[in-house]
Amino acid sequence: MWCRLLLLVVALVSPVTSDITVPVTNHWNGGFQASACFPITEEMHSWTVTLTFDQPLTSLNAYTADVKETLEGGKVFVLHNKDWNKEEHVGDKLCLDFQGHGTGDIAPVITGTIHAGDGTAAPNTAASTTQHSTSSNNMTPTTHTASTARTTQTAHVTTKPPTHSTTASGPTPAPVYNPNGYPATMTLIREWSEGFTGELVFYPGEDLLGWVVNITFSSPVTGVEAGLGQFYKKSPDGRVFTMVSMPDQGVFKAGQKMRMVFISHFLGNGKAPTATAVLYNMGKDTWKVNPAVTTDTSKYNYNDLLYKSILFYEAQRSGKLPANNRIPYRGDSALNDTGDNHEDLTGGWYDAGDDIKFNFPMAYSVTVLAWGYIMYPEAYKSAGQEDYLLDSIKWPLDYLLKCHTKDEELYVQVGNATKDHAFWGPPEKMIQKRPSFRINSTKPGTDVAMETAAAFAAGSIAFKAKDPSYSTTLLNHAKKLWDFGNKYRELYSNSLPGVSPFYRSNNYTDELCWGSLWLYQATNDLTYLAEAEKYFDPHPASEFSWDDKTVANQVLLYKLRKLDTYKMAVENTFKYWFPGGSSHYTPKGLAYSMEWGSLRHAANLALVALVAADNGIHTLEYRHWAMCQIHYAIGDTGFSYVIGFGDKYPLRPHHRSSSCPFLPAHCGPPMLNLTEPNVHTLYGALVSGPGPDDSYSDVRTNYLYNDVACDYNAGFQSAVAALKSLWLRSEHPEQQNNAKCPYVSGGSDTIIG
Structure with a gap:
C-alpha cells in the first residue's frame, strides 16, 4: 500500500x-x-x-x-x-x-x-x-525516491517541491537535482517613497521544466509584480510571496542564469525591505519503480510487465483518488463531471494522453482485461498482482455503473473532445463542468450498450469469487443494458454526432455477438448463446479492437461450441495475419496492420492467438507467433516500447499529465513541443509503435508513434498474462524449443503453406 x-x-x-x-x-x-x-x-x-x-x-x-x-x-x-x-x-x-x-x-x-x-x-x-x-x-x-507536494483537491496546491537527496547549489552548474532549491539575495535596483524594484538572480545547477520561487522579505510588502513568473500566493503577514512559472517561462538549462526583476510596494513611509529567495525545480521527478521480483527464467520478466501495466491504468484514473493511490504526481481531478440531470459521473479512466472519458473504448478495455484475468488468473496470482488487477478494473466499472442511470439510458462520454484536446495540461487543473453525452430510446447506441454490457458481464465473472454482491450488481446491469441495446438498434455515433470524430463505430453486429457471448458466459442462459450465433461473422478479421470484435467472437464461439465452422473462421483470420497472408511484416518481424497503434493491433491478435491455442487450434504455431509479437514490443529489437521496462524505452509519450511539471507550476502548449523527456515516467504504458520499416520517433508531438491509450494496454496486458500462464504450465515456447524470432513459421502444426 x-x-x-x-x-x-x-x-x-x-x-x-x-x-x-x-x-x-x-x-x-x-x-x-x-x-x-x-x-x-x-x-x-x-x-x-x-x-x-x-x-x-x-x-x-x-x-x-x-x-x-x-x-x-x-x-x-x-x-x-x-x-x-x-x-x-x-x-x-x-x-x-x-x-x-x-x-x-x-x-x-x-x-x-x-x-x-x-x-x-x-x-x-x-x-x-x-x-x-x-x-x-x-x-x-x-x-519512493520522490513524492509530490500537492493536495488532492483540484486547484489547491502547495508551493513545495518534491523531495530528493541533497546536493550543494551555487553559481557553478551541476546537473544534479537539488531538493533544497537555489538561493538568491535581492539586489535593490531602485527605491521610491512607497515601493521599490528588486532583482533576484538564480544559478540553477540543473535543467528546469517548471519552477516555484519563494521570496521572503524582512518586512511586509503589499504585492509583487514580475515579468518572469506569476504571483501565486502570499503569507498572512505579507512577508512571503510565491511566484510560479508560466508555460513559456518554465524552461532553463543547467548553468543558465535566471533573472527575476520585480516591483513591490511597502506599507507606510519607510525603507525598502531586504529579501532572500529560493528557486525550486518543479519539473524534476525522481520517483523510481523497481522491477517486480520473479523467479522465472523466461527471457523477459512478465511479472514486471503486469505490475507496470496496472500502474499505467492507475495513472489514467479520473475522479477522487483513493488513499492508496500509487502514482505520486496524480491527484483528484474532474470532480465536477456530471450528467444532464446532475448525476455523478466522476471516476473512470482518461482515454489516452488526453483528459476525455470515452466510454466505448473504456468498456472494451475493461472487458479485455477481465478476459485475461478470467482465462489466466494463475498468472496474476503468481505475479502478486491479482488484487491490483481487480482493483484496477473496478475503478472504471464503478464509473460505468454510475453512467447507467436508467434501464434505457447510458452516458457514453464526458468532455468536449475538441476543446479538451486543445488543452495541454494536467487533469487536476480542470475545474470546469464538462459536457456529457448519453444514449436512450430516442438516441440509441447498440454498439456501446452491448460493449458496456460485456464489460459488466466479464466483471461479474471476475469478481464472483471475491465479491459476490458486487458481481451480482454488475450482472444485473449487464442484463438490462443487453435488453436495451438489443431492443433499439443504431450506431451510437449516428445518434450522437458529437462523439463521431474520435471513436466512430462502423458496425454493431459484432457487439451484438460479443455482448451476448459474455452474458452467456456469466449466466449460462442459452438464449444469449443463440443470439450470439445469429451474429457470427465468418470472414477473416483485419483487426481486434474497440470497434471490431469479429475474431474474438470467432474464438469464443469455438471455445464454447467446438464447431468446425468457428474453428475455420479463426484459422482464416490467422492465415490473413500470418506471413504469406495479407498482413505486412516489418523487417524485424512485427505484423503491421496500420500506422497508428501498430503495436496495439499486433498485441490484440497475439492475445486471441493465445486463447485459440489454449483451445487446441494450432497450439504450437499460434503460441510461437504470439510470443514473437509481444517480444517485439518489449525488447527483441533492442528497444522496449513499454515505458519503464528494460533499459531503453520511450521518454516522450504524447501524454499530458506525465509531461507537465508538478503543480502549481503551469503547463501548456510549450511543454508539448519541448524536446526534453516527460517530467514523470508513465510506467507501463505501451506506445503506438514503429513505422512499417521498424523506424520509430520518440517525439511528444508524434501521436502516430508515441500515443498511449487504455485500449493499447488491454490486449497487450492480457497477452502477457497468457505468456506468464504458459510459463507456469511449462508450455511456453521457450520451454518447448520453439521460440525463434522473428517468426517465419514454427512448430509441428504449421498452417502456413
Missing part, C-alpha cells in the same frame, strides 16, 4: 493550540489513512511532529516528512520536516496526511503534537525502545 502525505499552507483567522486529536479519514483491513492539521502559532525554522496511537502499528508512511523514530513498540512515531518545508509562519496551517499499517481493520485513536526545532517531545516512559521505521510491500516493489 502506498500513501500520500500532503502539505497545505493556508491562512487562519486566529491561532489555536497545536495539540490535536487526529481524525482517521479511511480504514481497511491492514491499514488506515489519517490527516493531522496543526495551526502554526509561532515562527518555525524547523519542526517535529509526534504522533501517538492507542495501539501499535507495524509501519507508518509519510513521504514529505522523515520518520525519525518509532517508540513504545510502534505506538509513537516522531517525524521531522524535510529541508524544503521547514519554514512555517504564524497563521499558517500544516496538514500532514499519512498512512499507517497494522493488524486487522484498524482505526486507532491518534493524538498529535508539533514542536519547533529538531527536538522531540519524548513520551512519558522510562524504558522506551527505538527502532527505525521501515515499510515493505512485496506485492508492489515500488521505491
Whole structure:
C-alpha cells in the first residue's frame, strides 16, 4: 500500500493550540489513512511532529516528512520536516496526511503534537525502545525516491517541491537535482517613497521544466509584480510571496542564469525591505519503480510487465483518488463531471494522453482485461498482482455503473473532445463542468450498450469469487443494458454526432455477438448463446479492437461450441495475419496492420492467438507467433516500447499529465513541443509503435508513434498474462524449443503453406 502525505499552507483567522486529536479519514483491513492539521502559532525554522496511537502499528508512511523514530513498540512515531518545508509562519496551517499499517481493520485513536526545532517531545516512559521505521510491500516493489507536494483537491496546491537527496547549489552548474532549491539575495535596483524594484538572480545547477520561487522579505510588502513568473500566493503577514512559472517561462538549462526583476510596494513611509529567495525545480521527478521480483527464467520478466501495466491504468484514473493511490504526481481531478440531470459521473479512466472519458473504448478495455484475468488468473496470482488487477478494473466499472442511470439510458462520454484536446495540461487543473453525452430510446447506441454490457458481464465473472454482491450488481446491469441495446438498434455515433470524430463505430453486429457471448458466459442462459450465433461473422478479421470484435467472437464461439465452422473462421483470420497472408511484416518481424497503434493491433491478435491455442487450434504455431509479437514490443529489437521496462524505452509519450511539471507550476502548449523527456515516467504504458520499416520517433508531438491509450494496454496486458500462464504450465515456447524470432513459421502444426 502506498500513501500520500500532503502539505497545505493556508491562512487562519486566529491561532489555536497545536495539540490535536487526529481524525482517521479511511480504514481497511491492514491499514488506515489519517490527516493531522496543526495551526502554526509561532515562527518555525524547523519542526517535529509526534504522533501517538492507542495501539501499535507495524509501519507508518509519510513521504514529505522523515520518520525519525518509532517508540513504545510502534505506538509513537516522531517525524521531522524535510529541508524544503521547514519554514512555517504564524497563521499558517500544516496538514500532514499519512498512512499507517497494522493488524486487522484498524482505526486507532491518534493524538498529535508539533514542536519547533529538531527536538522531540519524548513520551512519558522510562524504558522506551527505538527502532527505525521501515515499510515493505512485496506485492508492489515500488521505491519512493520522490513524492509530490500537492493536495488532492483540484486547484489547491502547495508551493513545495518534491523531495530528493541533497546536493550543494551555487553559481557553478551541476546537473544534479537539488531538493533544497537555489538561493538568491535581492539586489535593490531602485527605491521610491512607497515601493521599490528588486532583482533576484538564480544559478540553477540543473535543467528546469517548471519552477516555484519563494521570496521572503524582512518586512511586509503589499504585492509583487514580475515579468518572469506569476504571483501565486502570499503569507498572512505579507512577508512571503510565491511566484510560479508560466508555460513559456518554465524552461532553463543547467548553468543558465535566471533573472527575476520585480516591483513591490511597502506599507507606510519607510525603507525598502531586504529579501532572500529560493528557486525550486518543479519539473524534476525522481520517483523510481523497481522491477517486480520473479523467479522465472523466461527471457523477459512478465511479472514486471503486469505490475507496470496496472500502474499505467492507475495513472489514467479520473475522479477522487483513493488513499492508496500509487502514482505520486496524480491527484483528484474532474470532480465536477456530471450528467444532464446532475448525476455523478466522476471516476473512470482518461482515454489516452488526453483528459476525455470515452466510454466505448473504456468498456472494451475493461472487458479485455477481465478476459485475461478470467482465462489466466494463475498468472496474476503468481505475479502478486491479482488484487491490483481487480482493483484496477473496478475503478472504471464503478464509473460505468454510475453512467447507467436508467434501464434505457447510458452516458457514453464526458468532455468536449475538441476543446479538451486543445488543452495541454494536467487533469487536476480542470475545474470546469464538462459536457456529457448519453444514449436512450430516442438516441440509441447498440454498439456501446452491448460493449458496456460485456464489460459488466466479464466483471461479474471476475469478481464472483471475491465479491459476490458486487458481481451480482454488475450482472444485473449487464442484463438490462443487453435488453436495451438489443431492443433499439443504431450506431451510437449516428445518434450522437458529437462523439463521431474520435471513436466512430462502423458496425454493431459484432457487439451484438460479443455482448451476448459474455452474458452467456456469466449466466449460462442459452438464449444469449443463440443470439450470439445469429451474429457470427465468418470472414477473416483485419483487426481486434474497440470497434471490431469479429475474431474474438470467432474464438469464443469455438471455445464454447467446438464447431468446425468457428474453428475455420479463426484459422482464416490467422492465415490473413500470418506471413504469406495479407498482413505486412516489418523487417524485424512485427505484423503491421496500420500506422497508428501498430503495436496495439499486433498485441490484440497475439492475445486471441493465445486463447485459440489454449483451445487446441494450432497450439504450437499460434503460441510461437504470439510470443514473437509481444517480444517485439518489449525488447527483441533492442528497444522496449513499454515505458519503464528494460533499459531503453520511450521518454516522450504524447501524454499530458506525465509531461507537465508538478503543480502549481503551469503547463501548456510549450511543454508539448519541448524536446526534453516527460517530467514523470508513465510506467507501463505501451506506445503506438514503429513505422512499417521498424523506424520509430520518440517525439511528444508524434501521436502516430508515441500515443498511449487504455485500449493499447488491454490486449497487450492480457497477452502477457497468457505468456506468464504458459510459463507456469511449462508450455511456453521457450520451454518447448520453439521460440525463434522473428517468426517465419514454427512448430509441428504449421498452417502456413
